[in-house]
Amino acid sequence: MRDILKMLVVLSAICSISGFALSYLKMITAIPIEEQVLTYVQGPAIQKVFSDVDNSPVADRKKFTLSDGRTITLFPAIKNGRLTGVAMENSGKGFGGDIGVMTAFNPHNDTLLGIGITTMKETPGIGTVIFEPRFTDQFSGKDLKNVAPKAQGGSFDAISGATVSSVGAISAVSNATKDYLELKPEILNTWK
Numbered sequence: 001m002r003d004i005l006k007m008l009v010v011l012s013a014i015c016s017i018s019g020f021a022l023s024y025l026k027m028i029t030a031i032p033i034e035e036q037v038l039t040y041v042q043g044p045a046i047q048k049v050f051s052d053v054d055n056s057p058v059a060d061r062k063k064f065t066l067s068d069g070r071t072i073t074l075f076p077a078i079k080n081g082r083l084t085g086v087a088m089e090n091s092g093k094g095f096g097g098d099i100g101v102m103t104a105f106n107p108h109n110d111t112l113l114g115i116g117i118t119t120m121k122e123t124p125g126i127g128t129v130i131f132e133p134r135f136t137d138q139f140s141g142k143d144l145k146n147v148a149p150k151a152q153g154g155s156f157d158a159i160s161g162a163t164v165s166s167v168g169a170i171s172a173v174s175n176a177t178k179d180y181l182e183l184k185p186e187i188l189n190t191w192k
Helices: 002-049 127-131 133-139 163-190
Strands: 062-065 071-079 082-093 098-106 111-119
Touching: 002 082, 002 098, 002 111, 062 163, 071 163, 082 111, 082 163, 098 163, 111 133, 111 163, 127 133, 127 163, 133 163
Parallel strands: none
Antiparallel strands: 062 071, 071 082, 082 098, 098 111
């Protein structure tokens, strides 16, 4: 009986120390990980959708809370002291998992400025065609009505052979559009 109690105490101590070490490690690596994601994942997608700005959208980013409790980061584009666009990342289901898409909006006329793919695990040569301009360029200048594939009555072409991937990317844009429309009054109050 004594051996069992001793073993339980030792195992509890080991588990407690391990749990503390893991939570501490997560805490001290959170900021460097966020900086790496901003620099190497979100940054290039933001540069793609905001080609001509006076500010650094990454440096000027702000977090907003949606009505469902989710927190989302918005990246502003400012030209000549005026807000010309905002971008946010959202995701949709692809063939290999979630597809992250940075979607940029023009808050003055409610149109899409463009998209940039941030993360995905799609099949190389098939699903990865959603990175290509023949897919991404179709989003520039489109209004926010009917953000869906043409097969579902929307405005965007899915790519034959990569239907699941392209529909997942379009779904991410649709999700971002809903979030943008909810946050638009706050966006206009934050960046004038």
